[in-house]
Amino acid sequence: IAGITQAPTSQILAAGRRMTLRCTQDMRHNAMYWYRQDLGLGLRLIHYSNTAGTTGKGEVPDGYSVSRANTDDFPLTLASAVPSQTSVYFCASSEQPTGELFFGEGSRLTVL
Template structure:
């Protein structure tokens, strides 16, 4: 029972490079989320999706893009990496009508 799977677990980028963080869930959840976690700041919502083909901005969307072509996958794209995007990124999902989020193990990104 995989739950929410994130890849890669670690990545180092140079300023200006692009990359995609992958997220997949096998629980048939409609709702998916991307959060970033910075020390002492808790988790901040980047983007979320309520179903395939539907995405919406969260609190800190600048510098990121998402797509949701299938129920299972919710990739997060960084187009021009900046040092301010150094963070740990968490993907999460939940069933419609349930408050409980299920989290992946996180992707630690460093931009140098």
Template sequence: NAGVTQTPKFRILKIGQSMTLQCTQDMNHNYMYWYRQDPGMGLKLIYYSVGAGITDKGEVPNGYNVSRSTTEDFPLRLELAAPSQTSVYFCASSPFNTGELFFGEGSRLTVL
């Protein structure tokens, strides 16, 4: 039972480069989320989706884009990477709007 799978686990980017963080879940959950975790700052919501074809901004969407073409996949795109995007990124899913979140293991991104 894979749950929520994120790739890559680690990545180093140069300033101005772009990349996509992949997230897939095999639990048929409608709700999916991307959070970033900075030291001592808790988790901040970047984007979320309530179902295939529907996405919405969270607290800190600038510099990121998402798409949700299938129920399973919710990739996060970083355009023109900046040092401020150095963080640990977590993808999560939930079966309904009052349910608990199921998290991936995280993707540690460093922008130099």
């Protein structure tokens, strides 16, 4: 059982470039989330989706966009990367919006 798959695992990116972090889940969970983890700041919610076709903004949405065309995929796009977006990004899902979260392994992004 794969659970949540994130890609790439790690990426170094030049500032100003566009980048999409991929997230796929095989658990048929309704809700999906993107968090970023930064030293000293914990996990902060970027965007979420309670069900396919809907998305919402989290605590730190600026500079990021998401789409939820189907149940399984929830890509996170940085339209024009900046160094402050250097972070570890975690995708998560839950069966229902109020349920326990299952996390992917993370994508480490470095913006130079």
